[in-house]
Amino acid sequence: MEDESLLEAFWAVTRRLRHRTRVALEPWNISPSQSRALGVLMEHGEMRLSALAEHLRIAPRSATEVVDDLQARDLVERRPDPADRRATLVALTAHGTATGRTIRQARAAEGERLFAELSAADRAELARILRKLRD
Known part of the structure; x- marks a missing residue:
């Protein structure tokens, strides 16, 4: 029973954070999957569509x-892959980079607001526990 209540509490916090993130993304009219794609491209640079799909799972x-929608909004562009003429790379545009940075800041601010409810010691302990479960 204790494991079940811990699991339910974890999922409730996850849902709360997901909801707050969706609300934070509203000014850009961007979906969470589009936001994640921008983040992957910001972190890893241009890549083939198949690699982006792998990163996004x-x-x-x-x-x-996702790329079609981002391209229609001038956030990404498709480029020929110089290593393989048949392949295409996806890259951020300048507008996509600026938007990605702003979105990253908004998401971080939402996370800060959520975790601000915890003391510094509780935050450090939660971070330690989550890293342990992640790894």
Whole structure:
């Protein structure tokens, strides 16, 4: 029973953070998957669509839809891959980089607001526990 209540509490916090993130993204009219794609490209630079799909853990067809939407908004562009003429790379535009930075700041601020409810010691302990479970 104790494990179940811990699991439910964890999922409730996850849902709360996801909701707050969605609200934080509203000014950009961007979906969480589009935001994640921008973040991956900011962190790793231009890449093939298949690599982006792997990073996002989604099907290549779904990644194509995400990139199509981002490209229509001038946040990413497709470029020929100089190593393989048949392949295409996805890269951030200047507007995409600026938007990605702003979104990253908004998401970080939401996380800070959520975790501000904890003392510094509780935050450090939670970070330690989450890193242990992640690794």
